[in-house]
Amino acid sequence: MVKFRLLMAVILNLTVNTAIILRTAYFLRQLLKLIETPGSSYESQVVYVMMITFCSVIRTTTFSGTFSLGSLAGIQVRAGVLSLVFKRIMYQRMHYTTVGNLVNLCANDGQRLYEALLHAAFAVSAIPVIGASIYAVHLLGPWGIFGFVVFFAFIPFQTFLSRLVFAFRQVTIPITEERVKLMSEIITAVKLVKMYAWETSFAKKIYGKGLKIKIRINGI
Helix, strand or coil: CHHHHHHHHHHHHHHHHHHHHHHHHHHHHHHHHHHHCCCCCHHHHHHHHHHHHHHHHHHHHHHHHHHHHHHHHHHHHHHHHHHHHHHHHHHCCCCCCCHHHHHHHHHHHHHHHHHHHHCHHHHHHHHHHHHHHHHHHHHHCHHHHHHHHHHHHHHHHHHHHHHHHHHHHHHHHHHHHHHHHHHHHHHHCHHHHHHCCCHHHHHHHHHHHHHHHHHHHHCC
């Protein structure tokens, strides 16, 4: 089911991009030509307006469908991963795994799998973009190339931002594991903590983990 949903999401995404290109690059251009031409057929103008409207409707419906199918595939994969983790915990002894590791696996890594499948269908958007760039060069000449050079110039910047986010994740995950482990210990022995009035001491330790995250992020 995951493969089928991803395939359908890819098809819908290609439909979205095709509808956008046809609406903006062809139908709207032909409509403007007819409007500027004296004595042009009114019926032809109505036809182009209807085609523009049809492309807009197709874009809206298929775009939401792409996200829906990607979201369903992501939920299914994340649920499968969490089920495997649960079975591993139940039927095998995992002495080398801490509570923090499990929480990060179920929360952070599971969410990343979900987001990857949610946006996986948009990877094929490069195909319509290449077609649109060729058409723009055909219409505008060298200026069309300049426009798409500016468009593609933002890709390295986006790559840099994604690497920066990944670096922040790598910094925060170990400290988050320590905080989760400490919190689980506090919850397990909460009666002992209350009896000896260790609340302030443990609160400082937990707050110190947050300061470590800030210091390490500022050092990147």
